[in-house]
Amino acid sequence: MxxxxxxxxxxxxxxxxxxxxxxxxxxxxxxxxxxxxxxxxxxxxxxxxxxxxxxxxxxxxxxxxxxxxxxxAPQEESEKLILWEVPVGENGNRFSKVNASNFNSFIDRIGLFDMPLGGFKFTRVGFSGKKLSKLDRVLISEELLEVMPSLAATILPSGCSDHRPIMIQMKEGLDKVVEDAWKEEVVGRGLVKVKNKLKLLKERIKGWVKVNKEKSSKDKVRLEYKLIDCEHKIETGMIDEGVFEERNDLLLELEKLNHLENKEMAIKLKYKWSLEGDENSKFFNALLKKKRKQMNISGVKDKGEWIIDPLQVKQVFFDFYSKRFKPFDGVEVVRRSNKLKFLSPDDNDFLVSEVTMLEVKLAVWGCGSDKSPGPDGFSFAFIKKFWDIMKADFFEAVQQFFWKLPFQKVVTPLLLH
Known part of the structure; x- marks a missing residue:
C-alpha cells in the first residue's frame, strides 16, 4: 500500500x-x-x-x-541484518534452516513467545490464489502474557492486501468473568452480600455462555460453507494441494466443535437428572400421591371429642407440645461426678475462640466437589476453583454467625446449600 x-x-x-x-x-x-x-x-x-x-x-x-x-521484514538477507541485527528466518516458500534457527534464537534472547494463530491456516495468499504461505507471526512478551493470559490472535479473511490481517484480542474466559463479577460492589453484608454476589455472578455467566454459544454456532456455519466450497472445487476439477489440506483442516475444526457440543449436552443432561431425577416419571408421582394420603392427618381426638377442622387441629398440636416443652425450675446441678468427661480449659478456649480463615477453608474442602449443586446452582467444585477470589466474602458470611445479628429470610436458600 x-x-x-x-x-x-x-x-x-x-x-x-x-x-x-x-x-x-x-x-x-x-x-x-x-x-x-x-x-x-x-x-x-x-x-x-x-x-x-x-x-x-x-x-x-x-x-x-x-x-x-x-x-x-524485507526479503534481502542483508536488509534483515540491518533491521533485526540477526538473520530473521522464513522467506516465502524458500525455507532456510539456518535462518529459522537464528529467528528462534532471537525470540528466546529477547524473551518473546510465538502465539498460536487461530482462524485461517495461512497468513498470505497470492493474488492468483494458488500460492499459500505462513509468513506472519505474533510475538508477545512474558510480562504481558502474565497480565493478559487470555490474549488470542486470529487470522482473518483476506482484504485488499495479499497478507491476511491478524486480530489480537482478549477472550473473556470463565475465570475473567468470575473475577470481574465478584469484584463489583453489591448491597448488604455477610450472608446477604454473598447471596447478591452469587446472583450477579449467575447472570454474568449466563451472558458469557450465550455469547460463546452464538460465536460457536457462527463458526460452525462458516466452516460448513467453506467445506461445501472445497467439495465443489474438488468435483469441478479445481484441485491442488491447498484445497485438500484446507478440507482436512475444516473437517478437524468441525469435529472439535461437534465434540464440544456433545460434551456440553452430556453435562446438561447429568445436571438436569441430578436436580429432577425420577420426579418427572408417572410412577414417582403415583407413589408420592399415595404417600401423601397415608401421612395426611384428617383429624385428632382431644378430650374425647373428634376434631377435623384444620385450624383447630393445629391448635391442639400447639397446646400439647407447648405444655411438654415449657421451661420449668427446680433442677440444679450441685456437683459433677469425676467419672464424667469434661473439656479442659484449652479445649474450652478453642471452642469459644473466633473462627479462622483456615477453619472455613477446611470446612469447604471437606465437602464433596462432585455433589449436587445447591439451590443457587453452584457446586463446591466451583467454589474451590475460585476460592482465592471468593474467600474474603465467604469468611465474612461465616463470621456473621458469631456476630449474633438477625438473619434475613433472603439468605435461607444460601444456608440450605
Missing part, C-alpha cells in the same frame, strides 16, 4: 469506531497498518521507521502500558 485513507481502513474494520497508524510502502512492499479499538487501547505515542511501526499506549481495561510493534 502506498497510502491509506479513512474509507480504506473502514472497509477492513467494518465500522467507524477505530484509530490507526501506518507506514507507507516503498514500491510494491513494506506497507504497514495497525488498527485498534480506542475503547480498548488508547495510543500515547507513535514511532514510524522503514519497515517498523511502533504504537505506545494504554490497555484500558487492565490499565497496562503496552508497545504494539508491527514489523515488515
Amino acid at each position: 502506498t497510502s491509506v485513507d479513512l474509507f480504506y481502513v473502514r472497509s477492513m474494520w467494518r465500522n467507524y469506531f477505530f484509530d490507526f497508524a501506518t507506514v507507507n510502502a516503498r514500491g510494491k512492499s513494506g506497507g504497514i497498518i495497525s488498527i485498534w479499538d480506542p475503547s480498548v487501547f488508547v495510543k500515547s505515542k507513535i514511532f514510524c521507521f522503514d519497515n517498523v511501526l511502533i504504537v505506545e499506549g494504554l490497555w484500558v481495561k487492565l490499565k497496562v502500558s503496552v508497545y504494539m510493534v508491527n514489523v515488515y
